[in-house]
Amino acid sequence: xxxxxxxxxxINKIFLTGDNRKVHAVADLNLDIKAGEFICLLGPSGCxxxxxxxxxxxxxxxxxxxxYIGDENVERITPDKRDTAMVFxxxxxxxxxxxYDNIAYGLKLQKLPKSEVDERVHRILKMMNMEDFxxxxxxxxxxxxxxxxxxxxxxxxxPGVLLFxxxxxxxxxxxxxxxxxxxRKIQQQVGITSIYVTHDQAEAMGLADKIIIMKDxxxxxxxxxxxxxxxxxxxxxxxxxxxxxxFTGELVYKTDNKCTIDICxxxxxxxxxxxxxxxxxxxxxxxxxxIIISKNDFKGKVIKSMFMGAYHEYEVMFEGFKVxxxxxxxxxxxxYALDSELDFSLDIESIHIL
Numbered sequence: 001x002x003x004x005x006x007x008x009x010x011i012n013k014i015f016l017t018g019d020n021r022k023v024h025a026v027a028d029l030n031l032d033i034k035a036g037e038f039i040c041l042l043g044p045s046g047c048x049x050x051x052x053x054x055x056x057x058x059x060x061x062x063x064x065x066x067x068y069i070g071d072e073n074v075e076r077i078t079p080d081k082r083d084t085a086m087v088f089x090x091x092x093x094x095x096x097x098x099x100y101d102n103i104a105y106g107l108k109l110q111k112l113p114k115s116e117v118d119e120r121v122h123r124i125l126k127m128m129n130m131e132d133f134x135x136x137x138x139x140x141x142x143x144x145x146x147x148x149x150x151x152x153x154x155x156x157x158x159p160g161v162l163l164f165x166x167x168x169x170x171x172x173x174x175x176x177x178x179x180x181x182x183x184r185k186i187q188q189q190v191g192i193t194s195i196y197v198t199h200d201q202a203e204a205m206g207l208a209d210k211i212i213i214m215k216d217x218x219x220x221x222x223x224x225x226x227x228x229x230x231x232x233x234x235x236x237x238x239x240x241x242x243x244x245x246x247f248t249g250e251l252v253y254k255t256d257n258k259c260t261i262d263i264c265x266x267x268x269x270x271x272x273x274x275x276x277x278x279x280x281x282x283x284x285x286x287x288x289x290x291i292i293i294s295k296n297d298f299k300g301k302v303i304k305s306m307f308m309g310a311y312h313e314y315e316v317m318f319e320g321f322k323v324x325x326x327x328x329x330x331x332x333x334x335x336y337a338l339d340s341e342l343d344f345s346l347d348i349e350s351i352h353i354l
Contacts, residue, residue: 003193004070004083004160006033006056011065013051013217025051027217029065033210038187038194040204043214043240049197051217053163056195058082069161085154086163089170091146093138093153099125100134103153124156127186144175151183155190162187164196168203180206201241205229213237229287231352238285238354245291245323247284247346251276261353264319266297268348276353283354288313288326290350293334297345302336316342 011029014022026048033039041049054060056067058079067074069083085106093102100121107117125131128148138146147167154162164183168176184207187194198204204211205225213220213228213236221233225241232238235246251274253260258271261282276282300316300323312330316323325344327333336342 002158002160003035003191005035005068006161006193006195007031007066007068008052008056009066009068011052011055011067012063013048013055013060014063024217026055026062029219031212031219031222033193033195035193036191038184038196038207038209040196040198040208040211041214042198042201042204042211043220044199047214048217049212049214050165052214053086053165053195053197056082056161057084057086057163083160084163085157085159085161086165087147087150087154087167089166091138091143091150091170093146093149095138098135098137099130099141099149099152102138102149103156106153106157120156120158124152127155127189128152142175143171144179147171147179148182151186155186155192160193162192162194164194164198166198167196168198169200176200176203177206183207205241211241213240230350232285232354234354235283235285238352243288243324245286245288247286249282249284251278251280251282254278259353263346264298266345268346268351270348270351270353272353274353284346285352285354286346287350288324289328290347291323291325292345292347293325293327293336293342295345296343298343300342300344302338302340302342305336305338307335314342316344 008029008031011026013026015025017023041052043049051060055062058077062075074082103124104117104121107120125134130148130152168179171179180203196207208225210222211225211228212222215236221228221237228237228241232241238244247263249261249263251259252262254274257273258269259274260267260269261284298318300318302314303317304315306313312327312335314325314336316325
């Protein structure tokens with residue numbers, strides 16, 4: 001398999017509704033995906049992520065801009081001639097065919113020699129640990145097994161780019177985690193460029209080399225899971241990836257690599273470079289695990305207390321809004337009952353100023 005670079009250049013996609021209104025599904029998209037990279041397009045329904053995938057596959061045509069697979073401009077190339085394969089949400093297996101024939105279907109359409117078809121199908125079955133499933137039909141398999149066949153059918157074509165359209169959304173939670181790990185392991189094994197559409201942040205965090213956060217047809221942020229989680233560029237990204245407490249404060253001092261902020265009269269020196277002006281109102285992102293129950297910087301009232309095994313979750317009412325707090329390894333630590341007062345402070349090393 002030869003992994004291919006993918007490039008979207010100044011892409012716009014406009015749909016016309018029945019009453020001739022224009023819907024800008026994708027706006028000013030510029031994206032360069034390295035060969036062998038695993039990218040997740042993440043965002044709410046209607047954000048444009050599936051439209052991007054469909055344009056790359058050839059099922060939609062961009063209104064403006066260019067798409068490249070490798071060095072080839074592909075807008076005028078039909079889907080069957082593009083160097084891509086897709087794994088669908090609904091498996092899209094032929095119910096009357098066994099696993100072998102489902103996987104071999106695309107190869108037979110290419111009129112490859114029977115010996116080559118047989119060799120490639122058996123190689124993929126072995127890689128997927130599905131050699132014993134060759135004679136089964138889809139109705140004899142679980143959802144997870146069917147999705148593995150769908151993945152095998154895509155991989156056997158040896159595409160330059162592998163596309164995933166929410167492939168795990170029909171599976172139960174435990175199986176989703178297992179299949180997520182399986183997909184990542186196989187992708188790393190074969191080194192194929194992969195573009196994965198999902199609205200599930202846990203899937204994106206667990207799979208991707210790079211996450212592309214979408215909203216209203218536009219990229220909000222692109223970066224590694226760690227970069228996006230720790231350094232979101234705006235409130236939308238902060239709230240969409242993980243959970244976030246957004247505090248309002250004031251910038252009171254700054255240097256080249258740190259600043260002093262004031263939140264409700266409490267000052268923190270934060271090791272972060274900011275572009276705001278002194279005196280500006282600022283927004284501060286504090287993840288639930290970035291809040292420390294110890295110092296009495298702030299006081300709140302416990303309105304929810306949940307023991308979750310490896311951590312204890314609290315919701316605290318503070319200055320009219322809910323603050324989420326997550327305490328890891330709670331064994332032996334003090335717990336707080338409903339309606340009790342709780343003192344907390346912020347971990348300056350892990351908060352982030354927007």
